[in-house]
Amino acid sequence: MTTRFKEALNSGQFVITSEIGPPKGTNIEKMFHHIDLLKxxxxxxxxxxxxxxxxxxxxxxxxxxxxxxxxxxILQMTCRDRNRLALQAELLFAYTRGVGNVLCLTGDAVPVGDHKEAKGVFDLDSSQLLRTIRQLESGKDLGGNDLDGAVEFCAGAIVTPEADPIKPQLLKFEKKIESGAEFFQTQAIYDLENFAKFMTYARKFPVKILAGIVLLTSARMAKYMTENVPGIFVPQNLIDELAAAPKGEALNKGIEIAGRMIAALKKDSVCDGVHVMAIGREELVPDILAAAGL
Amino acid sequence: MKSITKQKTFDEIKEQLDGLDKVFIVGCGTCATMTKTGGRDEVLGMKDSLQEAGKIVSGWMVIPTACDEMTEVALKENSGAINSSNCILVMSCALGVHKIGSYVDKVVIPALDTLFIGLENEPGNFHEVCAQCGQCVLGQTAGICPLTACHKGLLNGPCGGTNKGKCEVDIMKDCAWTLIHQRLEAQDRLDLMRKYQPPKNYQATPRPRTIKIV
Known part of the structure; x- marks a missing residue:
């Protein structure tokens, strides 16, 4: 199945994706609202x-x-909570229900979350999950057994252009491509010059790259991210810009910054699109896109 | 080989000894002595603590190597005191607990938690280096085991949680794949890391693991 997403990636258009965070609980109205707002x-x-x-x-x-x-x-699948049987089963299910795009991730470590005593599975890693998808597409499961009905997915992965050190990260990026990744959504990027350098390298490979745009909501949040979140670097001039915003205006400044970055990436065709993450503020994504002139 | 142990909280030890009032204590002269969890000093400390808690300590001993065959002889030498006890409180790793349990028809209670098999890099600093997976990959990973040294046990390179050479789970811990990359690069063997590693066979030796050497 060629998905709408895959068609858009191959059409040459500047592709915008966003993110939905499911609820903790059964009240799914807010998630429905976000979906309706963004679809x-x-x-x-x-x-x-x-x-x-x-x-x-x-x-x-x-x-x-x-x-x-x-x-x-786009189904995000991590390897943290399921072994290879459960991951394959879910891929079969997703395919039968018309969910044709998968983003393969290793998954965050268990101790950073809210079930700190749980067993981290990691039976597969992200490269192995990508290969699992390609294997299921061939009509066989990971055990080499025939499937009664195969799958077909547009499969992607993530890359962290600001990783420090960068060389091991790029090696893994190439491994993911060899394992069948067709697209990449990056970790949040803020330094467009550094990202352009990454893209000069990444353009050598036959994959589509969507730059990760995470909304900065305050100077404090920007500072926290750059100091504490692996692979995220917010340049000082952006932190200063947020700090200089009048009281109560930092969020609007963050929207403006995100919009400005998207517009710049699109104007210069730096990458193939953007993946906008508003992390709990999904209702602001239309404002970010408007600020980008989209 | 060093079996790294940590003493259980005294509350947990007391809970295990509920209803078992007469206790014989066994320490171990090898790993548990080195980790200061089951040597002479710790055994004597435990004796005092148990007596303060109202238990009767019928005797104690530190077996040279609790997981060794000689343990049987050492236990026999103390059979009088042991037989008069309700249980043996073992201050060794789980190997010693098993060995002692196999020789004596008494309730055997562990006073320690067995953490890992490790090396002492600096005095008092013990590191896990091998997960005993049954399929050694050290030849491809410049002598650093990713299954052990990477929190997620990843086989194909670092995750996105690596930061400035450290692990997202604990910034005091090195990112195994950053170290592996550094070493392989220095050895001009990075091709080993570029090579795709298929999913691991976690049933290389199905549990419970046994082997007969002939």
Whole structure:
């Protein structure tokens, strides 16, 4: 199945994706609201998979909701919570329900989340999960057994252009491509010059790259991210810009910065699109896109 | 080989000894002595603590190597005191607990938690270096085991949680894959890291693991 997302990636258009965070609980109205708000404004929506190892409504459940409401889902699958049997089973299920895009991730470590005593599975890693998808597409499972009906997915992965050190990260990036990744959504980037350098390198490979745009909501949050979140670097001039915003205006400044970055990436065709993550503020994504002139 | 142990909290030890009032204590002269969890000093400390808690300590001994065959002889030498006890409180790793349990028809209670098999890099600093997976990959990973030294046990390179050479789980811990990359690069063998590693066979020796050497 060639998905709408894959068609958009191959059309040469600047592809916008965004992210839906499922609820912790059964009140799914807010998630439905976010889906309805974004489904016509972005090409596809990722649904996070127990993001930051915090137990939530499942990614596949969010993807089905997106399908039912006329949107295009990207199923995020981490290797933290399921062994190879469970991962393959979910891929079979996703395919039969028309969920045709998968983002393969290793998954955050268990101790960073809210079930700190749980067993981290990591039976597979992200490269191995990508290969698992390609194996299932060939009509066989990981055990080499014949499938009664195969799958077909548009499969992608993530890359961290600001990783420090960068060389091991790029080696893994290339391994993911060899394992079958067709697209990459990057960790948040803020230093466009450094990202352009990464893209000069990444353009050598036959994959589509969507730059990760995470909304900065305050100077404090920006500073926290750059100091504490692996692979995120917020340049000082952006922190200063947020700090200089009048009282109560930092969020609007953050929206303006995100919009400005998206516009710059699009204008210079730096990459193939952007993946906008508003982390709990999904209702602001249309404002970010408007600020980008989209 | 060093079996690294940590003493259980005294509350947990007391809970295990509920209803077992007469206790014989066994320490170990090898790993548990080195980790200061089951040597002579710790055994005597435990004796005092148990007596303060109202237990009767019928005797104690530190077996040279609790997981060794000689343990049987050492236990026999103390059979009088042991037989008069309700249980043996073992201050060795789980190997010693098993060995002692196999020789004596008494309740055997562990006073320690067995953490890992490790090396002492600096005095008092013990590191886990091998997960005993049954399929050694050290030849491809410049002598650093990713299954052990990477929190997630990843086989194909670092995750996105690596930061400035440290692990997202604990910034005091090195990122195994950053170290592996550094070493392989210095050895001009980075091709080993570029090579895809298929999913691991976690049933290389199905549990419970046994082997007969002939």
């Amino acid at each position: 016509d404004k972005v090409v596809a929506m990722n649904v996070t998979d127990h993001q930051s190892s915090v137990m939530r409504f499942p990614s596949i459940g969010g993807c089905l909701a997106i399908k039912e409401r006329g949107g295009e889902p």
